[in-house]
Amino acid sequence: xxxxxxxxxxxxxxxxxxxxxxxxxxxxxxxxxxxxxxxxxxxxxxxxxxxxxxxxxxxxxxxxxxxxxxxxxxxxxxxxxxxxxxxxxxxxxxxxxxxxxxxxxxxxxxxxxxxxxxxxxxxxxxxxxxxxxxxxxxxxxxxxxxxxxxxxxxxxxxxxxxxxxxxxxxxxxxxxxxxxxxxxxxxxxxxxxxxxxxxxxxxxxxxxxxxxxxxxxxxxxxxxxxxxxxxxxxxxxxxxxxxxxxxxxxxxxxxxxxxxxxxxxxxxxxxxxxxxxxxxxxxxxxxxxxxxxxxxxxxxxxxxxxxxxxxxxxxxxxxxxxxxxxxxxxxxxxxxxxxxxxxxxxxxxxxxxxxxxxxxxxxxxxxxxxxxxxxxxxxxxxxxxxxxxxxxxxxxxxxxxxxxxxxxxxxxxxxxxxxxxxxxxxxxxxxxxxxxxxxxxxxxxxxxxxxxxxxxxxxxxxxxxxxxxxxxxxxxxxxxxxxxxxxxxxxxxxxxxxxxxxxxxxxxxxxxxxxxxxxxxxxxxxxxxxxxxxxxxxxxxxxxxxxxxxxxxxxxxxxxxxxxxxxxxxxxxxxxxxxxxxxxxxxxxx
Numbered sequence: 286x287x288x289x290x291x292x293x294x295x296x297x298x299x300x301x302x303x304x305x306x307x308x309x310x311x312x313x314x315x316x317x318x319x320x321x322x323x324x325x326x327x328x329x330x331x332x333x334x335x336x337x338x339x340x341x342x343x344x345x346x347x348x349x350x351x352x353x354x355x356x357x358x359x360x361x362x363x364x365x366x367x368x369x370x371x372x373x374x375x376x377x378x379x380x381x382x383x384x385x386x387x388x389x390x391x392x393x394x395x396x397x398x399x400x401x402x403x404x405x406x407x408x409x410x411x412x413x414x415x416x417x418x419x420x421x422x423x424x425x426x427x428x429x430x431x432x433x434x435x436x437x438x439x440x441x442x443x444x445x446x447x448x449x450x451x452x453x454x455x456x457x458x459x460x461x462x463x464x465x466x467x468x469x470x471x472x473x474x475x476x477x478x479x480x481x482x483x484x485x486x487x488x489x490x491x492x493x494x495x496x497x498x499x500x501x502x503x504x505x506x507x508x509x510x511x512x513x514x515x516x517x518x519x520x521x522x523x524x525x526x527x528x529x530x531x532x533x534x535x536x537x538x539x540x541x542x543x544x545x546x547x548x549x550x551x552x553x554x555x556x557x558x559x560x561x562x563x564x565x566x567x568x569x570x571x572x573x574x575x576x577x578x579x580x581x582x583x584x585x586x587x588x589x590x591x592x593x594x595x596x597x598x599x600x601x602x603x604x605x606x607x608x609x610x611x612x613x614x615x616x617x618x619x620x621x622x623x624x625x626x627x628x629x630x631x632x633x634x635x636x637x638x639x640x641x642x643x644x645x646x647x648x649x650x651x652x653x654x655x656x657x658x659x660x661x662x663x664x665x666x667x668x669x670x671x672x673x674x675x676x677x678x679x680x681x682x683x684x685x686x687x688x689x690x691x692x693x694x695x696x697x698x699x700x701x702x703x704x705x706x707x708x709x710x711x712x713x714x715x716x717x718x719x720x721x722x723x724x725x726x727x728x729x730x731x732x733x734x735x736x737x738x739x740x741x742x743x744x745x746x747x748x749x750x751x752x753x754x755x756x757x758x759x760x761x762x763x764x765x766x767x768x769x770x771x772x773x774x775x776x777x778x779x780x781x782x783x784x785x786x787x788x789x790x791x792x793x794x795x796x797x798x799x800x801x802x803x804x805x806x807x808x809x810x811x812x813x814x815x816x817x818x819x820x821x822x823x824x825x826x827x828x829x830x831x832x833x834x835x836x837x838x839x840x841x842x843x844x845x846x847x848x849x850x851x852x853x854x855x856x857x858x859x860x861x862x863x864x865x866x867x868x869x870x871x872x873x874x875x
Contacts, residue, residue, distance in 0.1 A: 286590055288359070288622035288645055293352040293638070299365060302349060306376040309346040313383035316342065324390035325397065329406040332394065336410060336680060339387060343679045344640040350377055351636060355645055361453050362628035378438040385430040392421045412835050413680055419532055423521040433517075441513050441792040444506040448790040451502070452631050457491050459484075469627040471649040478577050478655055480585055485574040486776070493778035496785060500754030503784040508752050511742055514795050526743045530796035534685035534803075535837045540850045541799055547855035548733045548802060552768055554859060555726045558866055559772045562719070565873060572774045577655070577723050583716045587652040590623065597661045600700040601668070605823050611671045612664045615646065620667070623650035623660070632787060633659050635666035635693075639679055644670040654704075658697050658720060665696030673833040683834045686797070688841065690804025691811070692830055697724065698812050711872055718869040725862050728805045730768040735786065735798040738764035757783060806858030807838075807849070813861045814845065 291297060294305075320335060327335065353373030357366045395401055395418050402414045425433065457473045458465055461484065476488035496503070514526060523529055531538060563571045565580050579585075588596070594616050602609035615621055620643055622629075633648035644667040650656050669692040673682045701717050708714045741760045745752060758780040765775075765782075783789065788797035815822040829841050842849040849855075 286621070286623040286650060287619070288355070288647075289619040290352055290355055290359075290645070292618075292641065293348040293355075297352075299369060302353070302369060303372055305349050306372055309349070310376055310379045310383065312342060312345065313380040317383050317386060320390075321386050322390075324387065325394045327394060329401055329404040332391070332401065333406055333410075335387070335391075336407075337678075339384075340679045342384075346380065347640050348638070349373075351638060351645075355636065355647075358630040358647055359622050360626065360628045361450055361630070374438070374442070378434055381434045382431045385434065386427045388417065389424055389427050389430060392417055392424050396421050409678070409835070410680060412837065413683075416532070416535060416834075423523060423528075423532075425521065429520075437792055441510055444510055445787075445790045445792055447502075448506060448787060449630060451499070452785060452787075453628050455495065456627065457488075457495060459487055459491050469625070469629070470631055471629055472625050472651070474631075475625075475649070475651040475653060475656075477574065478579060478653060480579050480583075482575070482578065485578055486572065489574045490776055490778050492785075493776070493781050497754075497778060497781045500781065500784070503781075504752060504754040504757055506790055507742070507757055507783075508746075510790060510792065511746050511752070513792075515743060515746055526740075527796055529793075530799070534687055534800055535834070536685065536687065536803075536839065537850070540839065541803075543850055543852045544799065544803055544806070544855050545733065545736060547806070547852045547859065548729060549767075550852075551856075551859045552730060552770070554862060554866070555730045555768070556770055556772050558722050558726060558869075559769075561866075561870060561873065563772075570774045571772060573776055573779050576773065577727070580712075580715060580719055583712055583719075584710070586654055586713075586716075588654065588657050589652065590650065593650070593652075593657045593660055596657060596703060597664055597696075597700060600661060600703040601664070601696060603703060604695075604699050605827065607827075608668050611668045614643065614671075615664055615667050618643070620644060621646040621648075621660075621663075623648050625649045625651060631785075633663055635663045635670070637666075637670035637674065637682070639670075639674045639682060642671055642674050643667070654716065654720060658700060658724065661696040661700040662693040665691075665693035668692045668696070669830050672827065672831045676831050677833045677835065681833045681835050685834070685838055686800035687803030687807065688838050690801060691808055691826075694805055694808040695812065695826070697721075698808070711875060715869065715872050718865055718872070721865050722862070722869060725805060725809075725865070729802050729862075731765075732798050732801045734764040734768045736764075736796065736802070737767055738783065739789070739796060739798065754781075803838075806855050807842075809858035809861040810847065810854065811845070813857055 294302065296302070316338065324335065350373050353369045356363070357370035360366055395414060399418065401407060402411060402418065407414065452470050455470055456467045457470070458467050459473060460466070470492070473488055473492060476484055479485050479488070518526055518528070527538070527541070531541065559571055559576070562580070566575060566578070567581070568575065598609050598612050598616070601612050629649065630647060635644050635646045637644050646663040646667060648656070648659050648663060650660065666689070669689065673684070698721070701721050704717045705714050708717065738761050741764065742752065742757065745756070745760065750756065761783040762780055788794065791797065811826065815826070825845060832841065839849055842854065847854050
């Protein structure tokens, strides 16, 4: 259950890695010597040569810098990991500074010669060049871009690092079976879905009351990050705080408006499920610690690591043998770190390893059914990564975050199918369907609340409103209630739920939230297509995943016969959720 990072580097010796990072900086400097001031005069053939050179450098530095990041993520308390992480972040900053000129000059070249985008010599990079042109009005001078990189390294980047370090080093005391236990964050959060209602309540109260104690820290970070982004919008001439996210995710505002309008118009779907769950749990009202709780009389199932591995691999095999082979490789080569330990990064994620045609997954596995779904989700990301990297060059693997969720959520649905097929009782089927609906509700509706929350914080900052902890909490609860209405009774400590959402603290990654909503509804719509077409759908999904960032999400949808700019498309995802709800309700009423 612990990953093996050694394949990333030819030596794990700290001095060797330091020397290698210095060599990477030198290689970046050489790129500058060879090309600075010359790119704007390149023809198509020489531009292609430059792009290939940039990709070669990306692959050469990827592994050692990834090793530094992943080693620290696995254990931020390890002194060597701390030192290595700092060396890696410094090297990345210097490399970015040395190579900032390249895309600035490429942008200038394309602005002057837009016909290059359609030149056959550059055909494999056509869409990437289109995106560069879209970014063109927002590019700064080389000196300004360098200054931005340096400013971020010692400014807003630090808030992200601080938030991660703070959570990974906190421990929480809670009584279990009459004994006081001290748990790291990654372990106590597993209690949020415990069958014991009082334990769920106390784990939520324990975590969020402690986070509230540090409200000055969290509010200070939020003010800095949101204020910095608004100033960056002025500097880069982004019309709205959302503009950067739209460009980075390769979509337009019309699409996101259709998406969020669809969510608002379907909140009653989620509330109907919550009211049904309230009835099943025989409660007058659901509390926040019941939203993801297992239903009463459900089997108290715990999965071993071996059982989880078999389930996930078999689920992907039911769709396509190649998918299963990729997932099996992830386990066999120890690309997954699932141990629970103090100092480990919170949450779950998958990091692509392009040069190794593989990936690395981090999560905390305690054996709950939800964690088996997380394992399937992250291995879906790995499948996506391998299909891309085996066919595309690095500059064509910069997929939008909405599309990035495709294989992962699809993997969860495949796992659900497998678990339902294996279910021995009605209760086991209910458990799986409740899990699907719980996750759908959280991803589509609760995450949408974060979209509105973030929007309101930017508006408040523009008005000059001072965002102390209580004010931020006011906007959080307002956004939350927009989705949940009066279906939930909230612990007062949950006003501070916003403090632990890592994405609010990631620099240069604003509006992280809507891509998850996009991804979930996108996949639910695709899943409906799969149910209709069966095996004929398999090559279509594989082609979509393998296309990386060579096509926009809008083009991907169009090839499947969808128009993602319309509410009608997003409503297809809601219809699939409605089907799951009907199936769940029919089991309840048997």
